[in-house]
Amino acid sequence: MKYMLTMTESESGFASRNDPAYWGAWMSYTQEIKDAGIFVFGSSLEPPHTATTIRIRDGKHNVQDGPFADTKEQLGGFFIVDVENLDEALKWAAKSPSALTASVEVRPALVPRHSL
Amino acid sequence: MSPRETVHQVLERVATEDRGRILAYLASRFGDSALAEDALSNAFIAALMKWAASGIPDQPAAWILAAARNNMLDHLRHREVENRFAARETASEQTSEPATDIAAMPDRRLELLFVCAHPAIDPAVRTPLMLQAVFRLEIAQIADAFVMSPTAMGQRLSRAKAKIAQARIPFAVPEPEDLSGRLDAVLQAIYAAYTAGWDDLSSGRGALASEAIWLARVLASLLPGQPEVRGLLALLLHAEARRTATGAFVPLAGQDVRLWSVDMREEAERELHLAHALKTELGAFQLEAAIQSAHASRAATGATPWTQIANLYEALVQVRPSLGALVGRAAARGAAFGPEQGLAALQETAAYKNRFSYQSYWACLAQLSSAAGLVEDAHHAYLQAIELSHDPAVRAHLHSQLTANVR
Numbered sequence: 001m002k003y004m005l006t007m008t009e010s011e012s013g014f015a016s017r018n019d020p021a022y023w024g025a026w027m028s029y030t031q032e033i034k035d036a037g038i039f040v041f042g043s044s045l046e047p048p049h050t051a052t053t054i055r056i057r058d059g060k061h062n063v064q065d066g067p068f069a070d071t072k073e074q075l076g077g078f079f080i081v082d083v084e085n086l087d088e089a090l091k092w093a094a095k096s097p098s099a100l101t102a103s104v105e106v107r108p109a110l111v112p113r114h115s116l
Numbered sequence: 117m118s119p120r121e122t123v124h125q126v127l128e129r130v131a132t133e134d135r136g137r138i139l140a141y142l143a144s145r146f147g148d149s150a151l152a153e154d155a156l157s158n159a160f161i162a163a164l165m166k167w168a169a170s171g172i173p174d175q176p177a178a179w180i181l182a183a184a185r186n187n188m189l190d191h192l193r194h195r196e197v198e199n200r201f202a203a204r205e206t207a208s209e210q211t212s213e214p215a216t217d218i219a220a221m222p223d224r225r226l227e228l229l230f231v232c233a234h235p236a237i238d239p240a241v242r243t244p245l246m247l248q249a250v251f252r253l254e255i256a257q258i259a260d261a262f263v264m265s266p267t268a269m270g271q272r273l274s275r276a277k278a279k280i281a282q283a284r285i286p287f288a289v290p291e292p293e294d295l296s297g298r299l300d301a302v303l304q305a306i307y308a309a310y311t312a313g314w315d316d317l318s319s320g321r322g323a324l325a326s327e328a329i330w331l332a333r334v335l336a337s338l339l340p341g342q343p344e345v346r347g348l349l350a351l352l353l354h355a356e357a358r359r360t361a362t363g364a365f366v367p368l369a370g371q372d373v374r375l376w377s378v379d380m381r382e383e384a385e386r387e388l389h390l391a392h393a394l395k396t397e398l399g400a401f402q403l404e405a406a407i408q409s410a411h412a413s414r415a416a417t418g419a420t421p422w423t424q425i426a427n428l429y430e431a432l433v434q435v436r437p438s439l440g441a442l443v444g445r446a447a448a449r450g451a452a453f454g455p456e457q458g459l460a461a462l463q464e465t466a467a468y469k470n471r472f473s474y475q476s477y478w479a480c481l482a483q484l485s486s487a488a489g490l491v492e493d494a495h496h497a498y499l500q501a502i503e504l505s506h507d508p509a510v511r512a513h514l515h516s517q518l519t520a521n522v523r
Contacts, residue, residue, distance in 0.1 A: 084284075084286070086236060087285070090236075107283075108284060
């Protein structure tokens with residue numbers, strides 16, 4: 001079962017990306033996920049000021065500078081992991097450096113269901 | 117099985133005796149409680165038609181179990197054919213051999229309770245979900261108890277069940293370190309189910325009360341170091357010891373203590389002592405059990421220790437304040453220290469806006485006012501209490517109190 005772990009970061013979290021300890025924590029977390037054999041895909045993301053958001057309304061493209069929601073905690077990276085159940089996914093989410101300073105959202109990947 | 121039983125009677129018996137276990141078993145095998153409920157309903161409908169034509173099978177419950185499991189497998193296979201992404205769905209059935217016989221079927225009701233109490237489920241919906249998914253109470257009845265519209269309650273319940281299946285919440289009793297947050301919700305649901313069984317003996321839901329006690333016993337043997345589990349079991353046993361004594365409604369103080377079940381009372385006392393021996397802070401269920409234990413001590417001493425009961429209520433409103441606990445405390449203070457003290461304590465329920473629709477509030481106010489000689493207040497309160505009572509026996513009792521004390 002695949003879950004997406006969406007990691008957010010606070011402003012100070014993004015600011016501390018120059019700190020070698022910051023990357024050390026993320027590298028060892030990533031390594032642990034890979035060693036467990038559950039890694040599907042994942043990446044850290046450039047800070048929110050690099051984001052561009054597009055919306056199409058009535059055929060008109062509206063392209064805007066910035067992320068889609070202006071909140072205190074912003075998307076900083078994500079992992080897709082393949083684990084047995086929600087408790088396993090939550091266990092991995094809790095190990096993420098984000099869990100200590102911001103938050104991690106855990107969502108199951110959609111398995112399309114047709115009603116019969 | 118009696119050969120004279122009709123298809124309807126057999127199905128009703130299976131529904132009362134085995135439905136809860138079959139449901140929990142199938143839900144845990146496939147990790148989907150909503151699908152299990154649908155499949156079981158379909159199996160009952162199929163039985164109704166098949167058995168009428170070809171006779172009732174030797175093992176009706178096993179037939180229902182097999183039909184429901186096949187129904188789930190069909191549903192999942194169909195889903196796979198329709199959609200290549202779902203190729204792993206039928207693999208979600210546990211790899212162990214499926215049970216074909218009810219007696220050999222592992223009991224998963226406890227696991228289902230803990231799934232409903234998972235931190236990933238909205239806290240407000242946990243107890244209703246347990247009452248519906250495990251104890252099979254009607255949505256309308258649950259909505260009533262939680263002061264919510266049946267439609268809104270139904271939506272919240274189906275959303276929660278969809279989450280259990282889609283997010284794949286595992287069916288397991290949690291490890292000790294994850295237990296604390298989930299145990300209390302489970303205990304509260306077991307208690308609520310017991311109370312629902314108590315309130316409605318006429319409708320055949322007495323089975324619900326026995327099921328609640330059974331689950332509390334299993335939980336106590338599984339988690340011997342959890343004092344609140346023993347507290348709950350002691351509370352249920354004290355209540356059950358008295359239930360068998362009272363066909364019609366007789367208020368606690370007027371009950372003949374010789375009719376109370378000695379065995380259950382003794383078991384309750386043992387559980388309570390074991391809980392106290394764990395020497396943790398007293399939780400709400402232990403306090404409620406201790407209050408019942410104090411009431412039961414009348415069987416040995418001939419007198420109810422009201423001061424002790426008032427003190428226990430004092431602790432209870434600290435640990436878990438509720439309208440019910442405040443009313444109980446007022447009644448105990450009234451009996452221990454005089455009706456004026458009781459009336460003063462009853463004033464503290466003012467923080468609860470719904471107190472005027474709470475039957476026990478009016479019954480307590482009526483009794484205390486009458487004892488204090490406040491005839492008009494008592495008269496009004498008795499009428500309110502009678503209007504809010506569903507049970508005809510309770511209404512009759514209040515009527516006789518009204519005529520005896522207020523005229």
